[in-house]
Structures are given as C-alpha cells and as structure tokens.
Amino acid sequence: MNLLLTAITPFTWGTTYVVTTEMLPDDRPILAGVMRALPAGLLLLAWFRVLPKGMWWIRAIVLGVVNIGGFFALLFLTAYLLPGGTAAVITSTAPLVVMGLSPLLLGAKVYRAQVVAGVIAVAGVAALVLSPEAALNTEGVVAAVAATLFTGTGLVLAKRWGRPEGVPQLAVTGWQLTFGGLALLPLLLFEGLPDHLTGTNIAGYTYLTVVGALIAYGLWFRGLAILDAVSVSLLSVINPLTATALGVIVKGESFSAIQAVGAVTVIVAASAAQIVGARARKREAANA
Numbered sequence: 001m002n003l004l005l006t007a008i009t010p011f012t013w014g015t016t017y018v019v020t021t022e023m024l025p026d027d028r029p030i031l032a033g034v035m036r037a038l039p040a041g042l043l044l045l046a047w048f049r050v051l052p053k054g055m056w057w058i059r060a061i062v063l064g065v066v067n068i069g070g071f072f073a074l075l076f077l078t079a080y081l082l083p084g085g086t087a088a089v090i091t092s093t094a095p096l097v098v099m100g101l102s103p104l105l106l107g108a109k110v111y112r113a114q115v116v117a118g119v120i121a122v123a124g125v126a127a128l129v130l131s132p133e134a135a136l137n138t139e140g141v142v143a144a145v146a147a148t149l150f151t152g153t154g155l156v157l158a159k160r161w162g163r164p165e166g167v168p169q170l171a172v173t174g175w176q177l178t179f180g181g182l183a184l185l186p187l188l189l190f191e192g193l194p195d196h197l198t199g200t201n202i203a204g205y206t207y208l209t210v211v212g213a214l215i216a217y218g219l220w221f222r223g224l225a226i227l228d229a230v231s232v233s234l235l236s237v238i239n240p241l242t243a244t245a246l247g248v249i250v251k252g253e254s255f256s257a258i259q260a261v262g263a264v265t266v267i268v269a270a271s272a273a274q275i276v277g278a279r280a281r282k283r284e285a286a287n288a
Contacts, residue, residue, distance in 0.1 A: 029076035041181055045175075065180060106160055
C-alpha cells in the first residue's frame with residue numbers, strides 16, 4: 001500500500017505536461033514552477049505553524065533548492081534547450097544517481113538486479129519518448145545532467161536527514177516547497193508575468209499547487225520516509241510513461257510499436273526493481 005501511494009506522485013507529475021500545454025499561458029515556465037511550489041509550501045506552513053530550528057534552517061534551504069527550486073529551474077532550461085524526449089531520457093537516469101549515492105550517504109546496500117532494472121528502464125524510456133530527429137546540444141545536456149544530479153542527490157539527502165523529532169513530515173515538505181518557490185522568484189524578473197489570466201489558466205495553476213505539489217510531494221516524502229531511497233527513485237520512470245499516455249489520449253498524439261515496447265519495458269523493469277527491494281526489506285526485517 002505504501003508503494004502504491006508513493007507511485008501516485010510520479011503519475012501525477014506525468015500529468016504536468018498536458019496541464020502546462022493545455023491550461024497555462026505560453027512561455028511562462030518559471031511562473032509555473034513558482035505557482036506549483038510556493039503557494040503549497042505557504043499553505044503547509046500556515047497549517048502546521050512550525051518553523052525549522054538550528055541546523056534545520058540550513059537543511060531545509062538545501063533541500064528546498066535541490067529538490068524544488070534548483071531542480072525546476074534546470075528542468076525548465078532543459079526543456080528549452082533539448083527535445084522533450086531527450087530530456088526525459090537523461091532525467092530518467094536519476095535512480096542510478098540514487099544507487100550511486102545510497103551506499104555512501106545512507107549505508108544502504110544496492111542490489112545488482114536493481115541496477116540492471118534501472119538501466120533497462122532508461123532504455124525503455126528512450127524507446128518510449130525519443131524521436132528519430134532528436135538532437136543534442138552541449139548546454140541542454142549539461143542542464144539535464146545537472147537536473148538529474150539535483151533530484152537524485154536531493155532524494156538521498158532527504159532520506160538521510162529525515163525530519164526533526166516531533167515535526168510532521170508534511171511540515172518539512174512545506175519548508176522545502178516554500179524555500180524552493182522563493183529560490184525561483186528572482187527568475188521571474190527575467191521571465192516576466194502574463195498580461196492577464198483566464199479561468200483556464202487559474203484552474204491549471206490551482207491543479208499544479210494542490211495536486212502537483214501539495215498532494216504529490218506530500219506522498220513522495222512520506223513514501224521516502226517509509227521505503228528505501230532506491231525503490232522510491234525507481235518509481236520516477238512512471239512519469240514519462242504517464243506523460244506519453246496522456247499525450248495520446250488527450251492530444252491525439254501517435255503511438256508506435258516501438259513506443260509500445262518501450263512502455264512494456266518500463267513497466268516490467270520498474271516492477272522487477274520493486275520486487276527486489278521488497279524482498280530485501282523483508283530479509284532485513286527478519287534479521288533485525
């Protein structure tokens with residue numbers, strides 16, 4: 001059940017592409033990031049009325065910038081510089097970053113089967129989203145790799161630091177969303193604001209705030225607190241799978257046989273990785 005609840009998050013993130021293209025103003029990615037993170041963070045701060053103390057000020061700022069603000073900014077830059085499919089393939093390697101850092105920062109064992117499943121999942125994402133005319137440029141690749149390092153490192157740090165004793169996990173999530181949103185605010189000076197907002201725009205921003213951040217990140221960090229970091233990170237491959245499916249259903253985009261093979265590959269690889277992780281947790285619990 002915990003795994004299924006956590007899987008709601010990458011599924012929800014996969015809806016962001018359709019919501020952004022169909023409901024939000026054009027060419028306002030930073031505004032979308034701010035509206036996704038900051039209102040949700042402030043709502044959680046208002047609800048729990050708990051602020052960081054001591055070292056947790058630094059930790060909350062670091063987690064907010066790495067997991068939210070910095071990651072969003074790099075992701076949006078990647079979207080401008082690279083085709084969407086190419087960006088999705090590079091960022092889908094984030095679980096491999098988590099696998100590399102987990103033994104060092106968490107003392108966690110990473111199983112060979114999980115690494116193999118992660119690599120196969122990346123290959124599945126490539127078959128799912130890459131087009132023959134996909135192109136690369138140095139700046140875009142650097143931004144995509146940096147975004148991948150940010151999200152992978154942020155996930156491991158969030159697992160390592162956990163939460164202060166007596167502070168609800170949602171309150172810590174609120175700190176991250178708030179600091180992440182604040183980190184994006186200065187970039188709005190360069191992007192600017194739209195002349196007006198329609199009812200559809202407001203509905204889109206509301207969806208990003210409530211579903212894309214408040215619910216999604218709440219479930220994500222809850223799952224991270226309960227499950228191991230590698231298993232959680234491997235769920236992220238659901239994101240491009242959902243985005244592709246919604247592109248076909250909502251926007252009438254084509255879906256080829258190669259994409260179908262990629263989709264099946266992603267599902268099988270992600271499922272196999274979760275089975276390995278679940279068996280490992282059972283063994284550890286039995287030996288405890």
